[in-house]
Amino acid sequence: MSEFLAGAGVLLVAAACAGAILLPPGRLRGAVMVLAMALFPVLIAGDQWHTAQIVDLRHDEARIVALLAIAATVIALLTYLFRRWPILFPLAVIFALPFRVPLEAGGDTANLLVPLYLVIAAGVLATVVRDWPLLPGGGYDREDSPGRESPRSETGPAGPLAIVLSAVVVLYGLQTLYSEDFSQGLQNLCFFLVPFTIAYRLLREVEWDRRLLRWALAVVAVEAVVFVLIGSVEWVTRSLFWNDQVIRSNEFHTYFRVNSVFWDPNVYGRYLALVTVLATGAMLWARTRDTFWLLSGLILILWIGLVPTYSQSSFIALLAGLAVLAAIRWGKPRWTLAAVAIGCVGIAAVVLLAGGRVDVDRINIITGGRANLVEGGAELFSERPLQGYGSGSFQTAYKEHREDKDVPVSESHTEPITVAAEQGLIGLAAYVALITVALWTLGKGLWSGRPAGPVSDTSPAPTGAGPASSPPAGGAARAAILAAFIALLVHTLSYAGFFDDPITWVLLAVGASLAHSGASGVRDYEVERVDEDARD
Numbered sequence: 001m002s003e004f005l006a007g008a009g010v011l012l013v014a015a016a017c018a019g020a021i022l023l024p025p026g027r028l029r030g031a032v033m034v035l036a037m038a039l040f041p042v043l044i045a046g047d048q049w050h051t052a053q054i055v056d057l058r059h060d061e062a063r064i065v066a067l068l069a070i071a072a073t074v075i076a077l078l079t080y081l082f083r084r085w086p087i088l089f090p091l092a093v094i095f096a097l098p099f100r101v102p103l104e105a106g107g108d109t110a111n112l113l114v115p116l117y118l119v120i121a122a123g124v125l126a127t128v129v130r131d132w133p134l135l136p137g138g139g140y141d142r143e144d145s146p147g148r149e150s151p152r153s154e155t156g157p158a159g160p161l162a163i164v165l166s167a168v169v170v171l172y173g174l175q176t177l178y179s180e181d182f183s184q185g186l187q188n189l190c191f192f193l194v195p196f197t198i199a200y201r202l203l204r205e206v207e208w209d210r211r212l213l214r215w216a217l218a219v220v221a222v223e224a225v226v227f228v229l230i231g232s233v234e235w236v237t238r239s240l241f242w243n244d245q246v247i248r249s250n251e252f253h254t255y256f257r258v259n260s261v262f263w264d265p266n267v268y269g270r271y272l273a274l275v276t277v278l279a280t281g282a283m284l285w286a287r288t289r290d291t292f293w294l295l296s297g298l299i300l301i302l303w304i305g306l307v308p309t310y311s312q313s314s315f316i317a318l319l320a321g322l323a324v325l326a327a328i329r330w331g332k333p334r335w336t337l338a339a340v341a342i343g344c345v346g347i348a349a350v351v352l353l354a355g356g357r358v359d360v361d362r363i364n365i366i367t368g369g370r371a372n373l374v375e376g377g378a379e380l381f382s383e384r385p386l387q388g389y390g391s392g393s394f395q396t397a398y399k400e401h402r403e404d405k406d407v408p409v410s411e412s413h414t415e416p417i418t419v420a421a422e423q424g425l426i427g428l429a430a431y432v433a434l435i436t437v438a439l440w441t442l443g444k445g446l447w448s449g450r451p452a453g454p455v456s457d458t459s460p461a462p463t464g465a466g467p468a469s470s471p472p473a474g475g476a477a478r479a480a481i482l483a484a485f486i487a488l489l490v491h492t493l494s495y496a497g498f499f500d501d502p503i504t505w506v507l508l509a510v511g512a513s514l515a516h517s518g519a520s521g522v523r524d525y526e527v528e529r530v531d532e533d534a535r536d
Contacts, residue, residue, distance in 0.1 A: 179390025281480025
C-alpha cells in the first residue's frame with residue numbers, strides 16, 4: 001500500500017472501532033463492526049506485503065486456500081452456535097484468551113491469538129444476523145436466555161468509560177501516522193485494539209447473570225488447572241515446549257522457570273495470579289462450605305503453579321488483588337492498603353540491601369534489565385515530552401536515540417514509561433483518564449459496605465444484590481472483577497501489556513456491565529439458620 005492509503009486505513013479502522021463502542025445496537029453499528037474486522041487483515045497484509053512471511057504465503061496458494069477454508073468453516077459453525085445458544089459467546093471468548101497459535105512463514109514464527117480472532121469474528125456475524133431481520137436467521141429471539149445479547153441491556157447514552165476507550169483508540173491511530181515505526185503501530189492497532197474493541201462492545205451487552213458468572217469462573221478454573229499440570233510436567237522433566245530464550249536462560253540459572261502453554265513465564269504467572277484473585281473473591285463470599293473448600297483447593301493448586309514461574313511482577317500483582325478483596329470484604333480499605341504498602345517497601349528494602357549496596361546495576365540485575373529500559377524510556381520522553389515518538393515506536397526510537405543500541409528491546413516493560421515515550425503527555429493523559437474512569441466505574445459503591453458474615457452451610461451469598469432471587473449482578477462478582485483489574489494494572493507497571501492484553505478488555509466489559517445493571521456494594525448479611533423442611 002502507499003503511505004497515503006495506509007494512513008487512511010489506520011484512521012478509518014480507528015474511527016470504526018470508536019463507532020463500534022459508541023453507537024447503539026443496530027444495523028449501523030453492525031456495519032461498522034464488520035468494516036473494522038474486514039480492514040484488520042487487509043491493513044496487515046498491505047503493510048507486510050513484501051516481507052518474507054507474506055511472500056512465502058503468496059507463493060503457497062494451496063496453503064492460503066486451506067487456511068481460509070478452515071477459518072471460514074470455524075467462523076460459520078461458531079456463528080450458528082452463538083445464534084442458537086448466546087451464552088456460548090462470552091464463554092468462548094473467555095476460553096480463547098490464553099491461546100496463541102504459532103504460524104510459520106518465511107523462516108519466522110508469529111504467535112497470534114487466532115482462536116480469539118475467530119471467536120470475535122463469529123460474534124460479530126451473529127450480531128449482524130441478529131440486527132438484520134432480512135438475513136437468514138435474523139431478528140431477535142422472543143425468549144430471554146442467560147448470556148443473551150440484547151439492546152435492552154444498554155439503552156442509555158454512552159457512559160464515560162466507553163467515551164474514554166474510544167478516545168484512546170482514536171488517539172493511538174492518530175499517533176501512528178507520525179510514528180518512527182509506522183508498521184509496528186499499525187500492527188498493534190490491528191492485532192490488538194481492533195479485535196479487543198469489538199470484543200469489549202459485544203461482551204458489554206451480555207447479561208452477566210449468576211449462572212453465566214459461575215460458568216465463566218468454571219472455565220478459567222479448569223483451564224488454569226490444566227495449565228498448572230502442564231507446567232508441573234515441565235518443572236519435573238526440566239524441559240519446556242517452546243521459547244528458546246527461556247530455555248537458554250534456564251541453562252544458566254540455579255532455578256528453572258516454567259511457562260506452560262504460554263510464551264512468557266511472566267504472562268503465565270499473570271494469568272494464574274488473576275485467576276487466583278477471581279477464585280479468592282468467590283471463596284470470600286462462598287454460599288456453602290463445600291464451595292468454600294472447593295475454591296480453597298483450587299487456590300492451592302494455582303499457587304503451586306505460580307511459584308515455579310519466578311515472576312516477581314505476578315507475585316506483586318497477586319498481593320495487590322488480594323489486598324483489594326480484603327479491603328472490600330472486611331471494610332478496612334485504609335488499614336489494608338497501608339499494610340500492603342509497608343510490606344512492599346519492606347520486601348524491596350530486603351532485596352536491594354541484601355547485597356550490602358544499592359546502585360543502578362544491582363537494581364538492573366534484580367529486575368532482569370528493566371532498570372535500563374525504564375531509564376531509556378524516560379530519556380525518550382524528555383526529548384519529546386508532548387507528542388512522543390509515535391505509537392509502537394519504542395523499540396525503534398530506543399535503538400536510534402540511545403547509546404546502547406545493541407540491547408534487544410521491544411518495550412520498556414513498564415506500561416506508563418512505554419506510553420510516555422511513544423505518545424507523550426497527550427497519551428499519558430488518555431492513559432490516566434482511562435484508568436481513573438475504569439476504577440470509578442468498576443468500584444462505584446463497593447467501598448461503602450460493612451463486613452460480611454462468616455461462611456455457613458445455610459447462609460445466603462453476600463453478593464450485595466439481595467437474596468437468591470434478586471437481580472443477577474452482585475457485589476461479590478464486582479469486587480472480584482475490580483480486584484483482578486487492579487492486579488492486572490499493577491502487573492503492567494512492571495511488565496507492560498495493558499492495552500494489548502485481551503484480559504484487560506474483558507474485565508472492563510464484565511465490570512462495566514455489572515455496574516450498569518444496578519448492582520450495589522457488598523453489604524453485611526447475618527447468618528440465618530434455615531429449617532431443613534423449608535429449604536426442601
